[in-house]
Amino acid sequence: MEARIDKWLWAARIFKTRSIAADACKNGRVTIGGVCVKPSRPLKEGEVVSVRKPPVTYSFRVLKAIQQRVGAKLLPEVYENVTTPDQYELLEMTRISGFVDRARGTGRPTKKDRRAIDAFLEFED
Secondary structure: OOEEHHHHHHHOOOOOOHHHHHHHHHOOOEEEOOEEOOOOOEEOOOOEEEEEEOOEEEEEEEOOOOOOOOOHHHHHHHEEEOOOHHHHHHHHHHHHHOOOOOOOOOOOOOHHHHHHHHHHHHHHO
């Protein structure tokens, strides 16, 4: 069975809408075998799809090429997450350090940001 890559990304709940999935394909953030794909590319079972959502690149092995959106409980039957652990470490590091590297001109830290900065600096000491 085959399905369009943009439909599959939406049906597998990787993207919230099909148009966002199609835009990701058009902008080169979705690859199969290291090759950027168009939204209309047919997807076969067994292929590994890489989706770049900065700063992390997620990888999914297709178990079932579906075209209709399914419930969240059925997702283990649709794909297998084969994302490497170092990608998740990268995500955690950017989440932790995200408040330290504030963009210039974004204003003062909120009370929540201030507490997070204090907790981070205590953790380092």
